[in-house]
Amino acid sequence: MSSIKIECVLRENCRCGESPVWEEASNSLLFVDIPAKKVCRWDSLSKHVQQVTVDAPVSSVALRQGGGYVATVGTKFCALNWEDQSAVALATVDKDKKNNRFNDGKVDPAGRYFAGTMAEETAPAVLERHQGSLYSLFPDHHVEKYFDQVDISNGLDWSLDHKIFYYIDSLSYSVDAFDYDLQTGKITNRRSIYKLEKEEQIPDGMCIDAEGKLWVACYNGGRVIRLDPETGKRLQTVKLPVVKTTSCCFGGKDYSEMYVTCARDGMDPEVLLQQPEAGGIFKITGLGVKGIPPYPYAG
Ligand SMILES: O=C(O)[C@H](O)[C@@H](O)[C@H](O)[C@H](O)CO
Numbered sequence: 674m675s676s677i678k679i680e681c682v683l684r685e686n687c688r689c690g691e692s693p694v695w696e697e698a699s700n701s702l703l704f705v706d707i708p709a710k711k712v713c714r715w716d717s718l719s720k721h722v723q724q725v726t727v728d729a730p731v732s733s734v735a736l737r738q739g740g741g742y743v744a745t746v747g748t749k750f751c752a753l754n755w756e757d758q759s760a761v762a763l764a765t766v767d768k769d770k771k772n773n774r775f776n777d778g779k780v781d782p783a784g785r786y787f788a789g790t791m792a793e794e795t796a797p798a799v800l801e802r803h804q805g806s807l808y809s810l811f812p813d814h815h816v817e818k819y820f821d822q823v824d825i826s827n828g829l830d831w832s833l834d835h836k837i838f839y840y841i842d843s844l845s846y847s848v849d850a851f852d853y854d855l856q857t858g859k860i861t862n863r864r865s866i867y868k869l870e871k872e873e874q875i876p877d878g879m880c881i882d883a884e885g886k887l888w889v890a891c892y893n894g895g896r897v898i899r900l901d902p903e904t905g906k907r908l909q910t911v912k913l914p915v916v917k918t919t920s921c922c923f924g925g926k927d928y929s930e931m932y933v934t935c936a937r938d939g940m941d942p943e944v945l946l947q948q949p950e951a952g953g954i955f956k957i958t959g960l961g962v963k964g965i966p967p968y969p970y971a972g
């Protein structure tokens with residue numbers, strides 16, 4: 674029996690930490706602080722953090738084949754050069770929607786960068802509804818749009834056989850699945866595989882483990898939950914000492930550790946006093962299951 678340990682490894686005070694991504698080559702965790710317009714890189718060996726500040730809310734970051742990163746900044750897919758701290762636009766979406774920005778994003782097994790949009794929030798989860806869409810940036814830098822009418826485009830990942838795409842529109846309180854065509858990047862046959870229970874609150878970021886089970890960070894729920902996408906059953910709940918858990922990924926040695934981001938924005942001062950680690954980076958060990966490496970953007 675493994676024993677689960679949860680520790681705050683970095684007290685970063687993120688306003689809205691998101692998009693944790695493990696970079697094996699540097700033993701580092703990348704993540705963003707969306708409203709602070711920051712991409713951060715935490716070196717797990719030296720414990721130092723480096724950051725790049727961009728000119729608009731940055732909602733996700735991903736590795737890039739051949740080095741460097743890509744990120745979703747405002748409504749742009751960007752190439753991010755860490756050395757000179759530059760973000761160069763590769764494509765822009767939602768040009769007719771001035772109040773929109775990208776939210777969560779992740780690279781598919783063929784190297785396409787998927788990310789969805791949302792209207793900017795006036796408070797956490799308070800926003801004009803149905804303004805978002807889901808897109809992907811192909812390796813040749815062209816963009817495809819999958820669907821619109823999204824409220825808060827959030828967690829995404831692919832099944833281990835690459836035949837299913839999992840997706841969360843937060844305000845649907847559902848984890849959805851689509852059939853996935855890896856060759857074309859097309860998605861079809863949307864269905865719900867899990868509806869969140871009331872105390873689980875709002876589904877946010879998500880990742881898959883090496884057994885094909887899904888881990889979903891529950892915003893306002895202070896937990897990550899493990900789901901079996903085949904049976905639609907929740908297998909496990911891991912509670913954290915912070916309520917606004919936003920996303921999760923596996924990393925560390927052999928991807929045996931889970932990293933969880935969280936937010937401070939929207940918390941009352943009294944609650945913040947009780948949760949001083951809010952906005953930090955949490956590491957969970959002893960889960961007894963590993964993750965898989967992130968796919969790099971192929972363009
Ligand atoms: O990180 C995100 O996905 C959103 O940008 C955040 O604002 C919150 O998580 C959201 O409000 C909860 O659904």
Ligand SMILES: [Zn+2]
Nearest residue numbers: 777827877878
């Ligand atoms: Zn999110």
